[in-house]
Amino acid sequence: xxxxxxxxxxxxxxxxxxxxxxxxxxxxxxxxxxxxxxxxxxxxxxxxxxxxxxxxxxxxxxxxxxxxxxxxxxx
Numbered sequence: 001x002x003x004x005x006x007x008x009x010x011x012x013x014x015x016x017x018x019x020x021x022x023x024x025x026x027x028x029x030x031x032x033x034x035x036x037x038x039x040x041x042x043x044x045x046x047x048x049x050x051x052x053x054x055x056x057x058x059x060x061x062x063x064x065x066x067x068x069x070x071x072x073x074x075x
Contacts (some may be wrong), residue, residue, distance in 0.1 A: 009036075010053065011060040017053055 004021040015035055022028035030049040033042040042052070 010062060011056055015056060 003023055003026065005018065006021055007016055007018045009016055013036065015033055017030060018032040018034065019030045020026075020028060029046045030053060031043075031046075033049055033052060034040070035042070042049070044052075
């Protein structure tokens with residue numbers, strides 16, 4: 001089964017989020033968060049990375065923007 005890897009910038013380009021989109025029966029998930037300035041990549045559990053991305057977006061006032069990936073199944 002194929003999966004689609006997507007990435008997007010948050011916090012005015014300071015962080016890049018890498019995720020796998022939901023395709024077929026699989027759910028979408030964030031797999032990595034990268035801090036662009038220093039090149040540090042943050043790995044962890046899916047729920048932990050989602051909490052981190054939501055906290056970063058709230059702190060930069062981006063919580064009203066749509067996410068470019070879907071976590072729900074698309075059957």
